[in-house]
Amino acid sequence: MRAPGQETREEVAARVVPALLELAERHPGERLVIVSHGGAIRSVLQAAEPGTRHPRITNASVHSFRVEDGALRLIAFDDPIEEESLLPERSDLDAQNALEAQEDEA
Secondary structure, eight states: OOOTTOOOHHHHHHHHHHHHHHHHHHSTTOOOOOOOOHHHHHHHHHHHSTTOOOOOOOTTOOOEEEEETTEEEEEETTOOTTSSOSOTTOSOHHHHTHHHHHHHHO
8 A cells, every 4th residue: 555645666767867867967977976775776776777676775876877868877786885896897896985995905
């Protein structure tokens, strides 16, 4: 039974995906961090990869997307951000993770 006013996954995606695309458009060439609830993440995943069943979305998990041809494309589900998974062509991963590297040296 649905709660009054409860959105379907499709309705959430129809609201959230355009907002993400607008944010990306306003920040060309930048990397953005968007924090959200699992329901919104699941809706975006379904919009980006219709018909794909992804595992459970855990608290504090990271899911990386890229905008390509005006649409979201999933790059990594539950992205291990300490690994070079987002942009394998980039050689500056160590610089990107400088803080973590400093903590490892301590």
